[in-house]
Amino acid sequence: MSTASIAALAADLAVGRTSAVQLAEQSLQRADAQRALNSFIRLDADAALAAARTVDADRAAGREMHPLAGIPFAHKDIFCTKGITTTCGSRMLQHFVPPYDALVVERLARAGAVSIGKTNMDEFAMGSSNENSAYGAAINPWGSARVPGGSSGGSAAAVAAGIVPFATGTDTGGSIRQPAAFCGITGLKPTYGRVSRYGMIAYASSLDCAGVLARSATDCATVFDQITGFDPRDSTSVDRPADRTADALGQPLAGLRIGVAREYFGGGVHDDVAARTHAALRELEMQGAQLVDITLPSAHHAIAAYYVIAPAEASSNLARYDGVRYGHRSMDARSLDELYSRSRAEGFGSEVQRRILVGTYALSAGYYDAYYLRAQKVRRLIANDFLGAFGSVDLIAGPTAPTTAFRLGEKSGDALAMYAADVNTVAVNLAGLPAISVPAGFAADGLPVGLQLIAPAFAEARLLNAAHQLQRVTDWHLQEPAA
């Protein structure tokens, strides 16, 4: 088990107390010792050690080193890695070896960070428990009968178990924040467009966002600063200067107005989770933040709008998997049409098929106006709620998820119960805002609770600073599950 921060590891590397090779070996050993978590789809010891040796050689040669140089980490298996199988949690891409690296992969490699493998995830990022992975469910390090959350469940479990200090993730409706909350770590979903999606396998393109899961806000800031910035290869990449968030973590909270959204403490939220969230907010208040009760009147429409828009976009994005150009191909198709429909039926799991069908329905003749167009108008209402609220507050807060990590199998047979777990996270994606889940202590069942903070677009620095100030005076993020 290792809970050392990126900065502490970087300091050890700088003075020669450890080496990149040693850190990579330790991470690989921990991953091996914790195979039962199933947090990895693939470990790449040879590639990791080769990359680590290069970093050590560069350091020995006196080159200037990035703060991430030699730090082991893992990529969610949704990011294309050149020459390394990238499955996206799907049987469809079981043998897919991308001919190029995603931007996020490029940027972290350029910094000298050492990827030890690819983490488990819900198939095509569709899920909130990691149970939809074609490679088996990942397990929550806080309880062997509990889900780690999803879809970035493997990334969250690997960080929580101390295998790696950080991991990449993606968030379409909560897929970074909810597993971060369930696993007791910190998860940053940046503003839509802040991190290039080049080489990130698409689910719902107007919502998908790359981000980071780590132990602390400081570590999230270090990684975020390295992966953010304009990239002409992603047409939705935002062309504006990226301020270094790591330099903005020393701001006092005096005068910061935090809107406590009434709707985020609604019916489905367990009392225990609500109590822990309020306790964390009181810590921020004691540092000078001002808590303001606010209301987001359209929040209760977010689940319905999200589960129309995301599947609609997915049905279009996933049309590319046709059994012809790459991915799984059915062996017994007699016609081109059968080739398409059988390859897709064999390659996609049940939740992916469900969302494709729902999305196809929502976009089909006769239903487009009632479902898709209407959902997009509701999306406007939800975005306007946030705009209105941010007229009088600087951040918005609530519990990240309504409950602590649920049991494996508890919701996997009931799509609607699973969707309801996303009630507090999906609106953020619909509005394209940055948000973070920060550990807020433990519920009576011993499982971690996450506090979600939401900021206006492009205010990642404000978000990370508030999270950091909380972590300066609390130690919830430093707690470790029993090995």
Next chain:
Amino acid sequence: MPLDPAAVRHIARLARLAVAEDRLEGLRSDLERVLHLFDDLAAANVDNFAPLAHPHDQSLGLRDDVVGEGDRSDELLALAPSAQGGYFLVPKVIE
């Protein structure tokens, strides 16, 4: 709203997903439940609101129309389950 088996077949056909007959009823009731969730949208008052397709209402970036990457067709064809002579192979379409 109720969903009949013919509608499910139609949607599956549009989505190019093969559905075995014995799975049809299960899928139908399953989809019907999910679609029921969307009834909630009808309750929202959206009369004077424009649809929001993109979170920042921004236009997509444009780039100059020049070749960035060279010809990578060999690398890409190597990913295909079946390819020959620079082409993707599919079952015979014209008898």
